[in-house]
Amino acid sequence: ASMRETRTKKTKTVCTFCGVGCSFDVWTKGRKILKIEPSEDAPVNSISTCVKGKFGWDFVNSRERLTKPLIRKGDAFVEASWEEALDLVAEKLSGIQSTYGPDALGFIASSKMSNEENYLIQKLSRQVFGTNNVDNCSRYCQSPASWGLQQTGGIGGDTGTIQDIAGAGLVILIGCAPAEGHPVLATRIKRAHKLHDQKLITVDLRRHEMADRSDLFIRPKQGTDYVWLAAVTKYLIDEGWHDPLFISERVNYYDEFVKALEPFTLEMAEQTTGIAKSTLIKIAEMIHEADGTAICWGMGVTQNIAGSHTSAAIGNLLLATGNMGRKNAGGFPLRGHNNVQGASDMGTMPNIFPGYQPVADDVVRGRFEAAYGREIPSQPGLDNIEMLAAIEYGKLRGMYICGEDMAWVDANSNHTQEMLAKLDFLVVQEIFMTTTAQFADVILPGVPSLEKDGTFTNTERRVQRFYQALPTLGDAKPDWEILMAVAKKMGYDWGYTHPSEIFAEMASLTPWFAQCDYDVLEGWGSFHWGSLDGSNTPVLYADGFNFPDKKARFALHDYVPPVEFPQEFDLTLDNGRLLEQFHEGNLTSKSAGIQHKLPEVFVEISPELAKERGVESGSLVRLESPYGSVKVKALVTDRVDGKTVYLPMHSHSHENAVNLLTGNAVDVKTHTPAYKQTKVRLEVLRKD
Numbered sequence: 028a029s030m031r032e033t034r035t036k037k038t039k040t041v042c043t044f045c046g047v048g049c050s051f052d053v054w055t056k057g058r059k060i061l062k063i064e065p066s067e068d069a070p071v072n073s074i075s076t077c078v079k080g081k082f083g084w085d086f087v088n089s090r091e092r093l094t095k096p097l098i099r100k101g102d103a104f105v106e107a108s109w110e111e112a113l114d115l116v117a118e119k120l121s122g123i124q125s126t127y128g129p130d131a132l133g134f135i136a137s138s139k140m141s142n143e144e145n146y147l148i149q150k151l152s153r154q155v156f157g158t159n160n161v162d163n164c165s166r167y168c169q170s171p172a173s174w175g176l177q178q179t180g181g182i183g184g185d186t187g188t189i190q191d192i193a194g195a196g197l198v199i200l201i202g203c204a205p206a207e208g209h210p211v212l213a214t215r216i217k218r219a220h221k222l223h224d225q226k227l228i229t230v231d232l233r234r235h236e237m238a239d240r241s242d243l244f245i246r247p248k249q250g251t252d253y254v255w256l257a258a259v260t261k262y263l264i265d266e267g268w269h270d271p272l273f274i275s276e277r278v279n280y281y282d283e284f285v286k287a288l289e290p291f292t293l294e295m296a297e298q299t300t301g302i303a304k305s306t307l308i309k310i311a312e313m314i315h316e317a318d319g320t321a322i323c324w325g326m327g328v329t330q331n332i333a334g335s336h337t338s339a340a341i342g343n344l345l346l347a348t349g350n351m352g353r354k355n356a357g358g359f360p361l362r363g364h365n366n367v368q369g370a371s372d373m374g375t376m377p378n379i380f381p382g383y384q385p386v387a388d389d390v391v392r393g394r395f396e397a398a399y400g401r402e403i404p405s406q407p408g409l410d411n412i413e414m415l416a417a418i419e420y421g422k423l424r425g426m427y428i429c430g431e432d433m434a435w436v437d438a439n440s441n442h443t444q445e446m447l448a449k450l451d452f453l454v455v456q457e458i459f460m461t462t463t464a465q466f467a468d469v470i471l472p473g474v475p476s477l478e479k480d481g482t483f484t485n486t487e488r489r490v491q492r493f494y495q496a497l498p499t500l501g502d503a504k505p506d507w508e509i510l511m512a513v514a515k516k517m518g519y520d521w522g523y524t525h526p527s528e529i530f531a532e533m534a535s536l537t538p539w540f541a542q543c544d545y546d547v548l549e550g551w552g553s554f555h556w557g558s559l560d561g562s563n564t565p566v567l568y569a570d571g572f573n574f575p576d577k578k579a580r581f582a583l584h585d586y587v588p589p590v591e592f593p594q595e596f597d598l599t600l601d602n603g604r605l606l607e608q609f610h611e612g613n614l615t616s617k618s619a620g621i622q623h624k625l626p627e628v629f630v631e632i633s634p635e636l637a638k639e640r641g642v643e644s645g646s647l648v649r650l651e652s653p654y655g656s657v658k659v660k661a662l663v664t665d666r667v668d669g670k671t672v673y674l675p676m677h678s679h680s681h682e683n684a685v686n687l688l689t690g691n692a693v694d695v696k697t698h699t700p701a702y703k704q705t706k707v708r709l710e711v712l713r714k715d
C-alpha cells in the first residue's frame with residue numbers, strides 16, 4: 028500500500044465550481060493534490076483556468092470533511108455504521124410513506140453531484156418511493172431562463188456553445204458578471220472584443236469588470252429588463268431591421284406578437300426603465316449592425332418575479348432578428364454550478380423525467396414505468412418552494428436532501444430553517460456539516476468529484492467525464508453507491524457496478540442521449556445533447572425547433588412589474604458573486620489562499636449614498652429588510668450608483684449573510700425566489 032501511496036498520478040477531471048466546464052489534469056500523490064495542469068486537449072478551456080479551478084481544491088482534504096455516517100441523538104450526532112444509518116433511513120422513510128403516502132416525502136438533488144447520481148435521485152424518488160416530489164437548485168437560479176427558452180425555441184438550454192459566444196458580432200450581457208462568475212468564458216469575450224472587433228453591451232445594476240470593458244453599459248431600474256427588451260424588439264421591427272424571411276419560414280405567432288408589442292414604445296420604456304430613448308435606439312442599431320448577436324444572462328434576470336417572462340422576451344428578440352438556430356449567435360443562460368444543467372437534464376424536477384420528457388405524457392411515463400417496474404404518478408410533484416410550504420401545512424413529513432445547503436442558500440433562510448426543524452425525518456447526504464445538515468436526523472457522508480467517476484454537463488450542454496483521482500476518505504462513499512444502498516434496503520436491487528451502467532440506462536430511456544456513452548466521452552471526449560436522433564449537437568435547432576411543426580414560437584406574456592416594498596426600505600439590494608469565492612463559500616472558504624484574498628464580505632455603497640449617510644469604507648452598518656437584518660462593513664465604490672447597494676453572497680456568518688435579507692416573492696412561472704428584488708434600509712452603527 029505504501030508503494031501505491033507514494034506514486035505520483037495524473038488524472039483528468041472536470042472543474043467542480045462554475046458551469047463553464049473547464050477540464051484539466053490533476054496531479055496527486057496518495058491523498059495529496061500536487062497541482063492542476065491544464066491541457067490543450069481540454070475542449071472548453073484549453074490551457075486556461077481561473078483561480079477557483081486552479082487553487083480551490085483544499086476542501087477535498089479539509090479536516091471538516093464528514094467521514095462517517097452520523098445519527099442524531101437528542102441535540103448531538105453520534106457516529107454510526109453504514110448498516111445502522113441505512114436501516115434507520117429505510118425504516119423512517121418507509122414509515123412516513125406508509126402512514127402519510129408517498130407524497131409526504133420530498134427529494135432534493137444536487138448540482139454538485141454527477142449526472143449518474145442525479146439520475147439515481149429521481150429514480151429513488153419515483154421508483155422506490157413512488158413520488159414526483161423531486162427538485163434541484165436550478166429552481167433557485169436558472170429555471171426561468173430554461174422556461175423562457177422552452178417557450179420560444181423548445182429546449183431549455185444554451186442554444187449554442189461558448190465558441191458561438193466568442194464568434195458573435197455582438198455580445199449582450201444581462202444581469203451576469205462573467206469576469207467574476209464565469210471567468211474563463213469571460214476571457215473568450217475579452218479576447219474577441221480586443222482582437223476581432225466584437226461589440227459588447229452590458230446591462231447590470233453594478234459596474235463590474237465586463238461593464239468597464241463594454242462599448243455600452245446601461246443600468247435599468249431593478250426588475251425592468253422585460254420592458255427595454257420588448258421596446259428594442261419593437262423598434263427593430265418598426266425599422267424593418269428584423270428578419271422577415273426567417274420569421275415567415277421558422278417562427279409562429281408573428282402577427283400576435285407584433286400586436287402584443289404595441290404598448291412598448293421607446294417613451295414608455297424610457298419612463299419605466301430609466302434608460303434614455305437614444306440609448307435604446309443605440310442598442311437596436313448595434314443588434315442591426317452585428318453579424319450575429321449572442322445574449323448571455325444570469326441571476327440579474329432570472330431571480331426576479333418576472334424572470335421567466337423576461338427570459339422569453341430575450342428568446343423573442345433573438346427570433347425576431349434570426350439569431351437562433353445558427354452559429355455565432357443565440358441565447359446563453361450562464362449556468363452557475365458545474366452540474367446544474369446536468370441535474371435538470373437528468374429529470375430531478377417534479378414535472379419531468381430525464382431529457383425534459385414530461386411526467387404527464389402517458390407514452391413517456393409508460394416507458395419509465397416499464398423500465399422501473401412500477402406505476403409512477405401522472406401528476407407533477409412539488410418543487411422545492413412548494414415542499415417548504417407543504418411542511419408548513421403538515422403534508423410533507425420527510426425529506427432527503429443531497430448536497431444542497433437549503434437552510435443557508437434559500438431566500439429568507441430563517442423561514443427555511445424553521446421548516447426543516449418541523450420535519451419528522453430529514454436525511455442529508457453531504458461532504459460537510461452544513462447548516463442544513465445540522466437539522467438532519469441522519470447524515471450520510473458522500474465524496475467530492477475527485478474521489479469518484481462520473482460525468483458533468485456544462486452550460487453549453489456539453490457532457491464530460493471525470494475520473495477518480497483520490498481514494499475515498501474514511502468511510503465516505505461515492506454518492507451513487509449510497510443511493511444504491513438506500514434503494515437496496517427498500518427492496519430494489521439496482522446492481523450497478525460502475526457509473527457507466529447508470530449512464531447507459533439513462534441514455535436508453537432518453538432520446539437525446541441515444542448516441543452518447545462512456546466510450547464517446549473517454550478522456551477529453553465530450554458530447555452536446557439536443558437532437559431527437561441522439562446525435563452530438565453543438566448548435567441547437569439547425570434542423571428545426573423543438574415543437575411538433577419544427578417552428579419556433581414568439582411567446583406572448585405580460586410584463587410583471589417589480590415587487591413593492593414599504594417606503595422606509597429605500598435602498599435596492601443587489602447581490603451576487605465576487606471572483607475568488609464560490610456561492611456561499613462552503614468549498615472555497617476552505618482554501619487558505621482564497622480565504623486570504625477575500626476573508627470577509629462587505630457591502631458596496633455608492634459615493635453619493637456614502638456622502639448622504641456619512642458612511643466611509645470600513646464603517647459598520649446594519650442593513651434591514653422586512654425579513655431580517657445583517658451587520659456588515661461598508662466599502663464605498665463607484666461600482667454601484669445612487670441608492671443601490673451590493674452585498675456578495677459568499678458570507679458564511681450569521682451576522683452578514685445575504686439570505687437573512689432576501690424575501691418570499693417568487694417568479695410567477697417557475698417559483699424561483701426573487702433574490703434580486705429586495706429593498707433594505709441602512710443604519711450606520713460605527714464610523715471608521
Ligand code: SF4
Nearest residue numbers: 042044045049077080
Ligand atoms: Fe472552474 Fe469555472 Fe474557473 Fe473554469 S471558469 S476553472 S469551470 S470555476
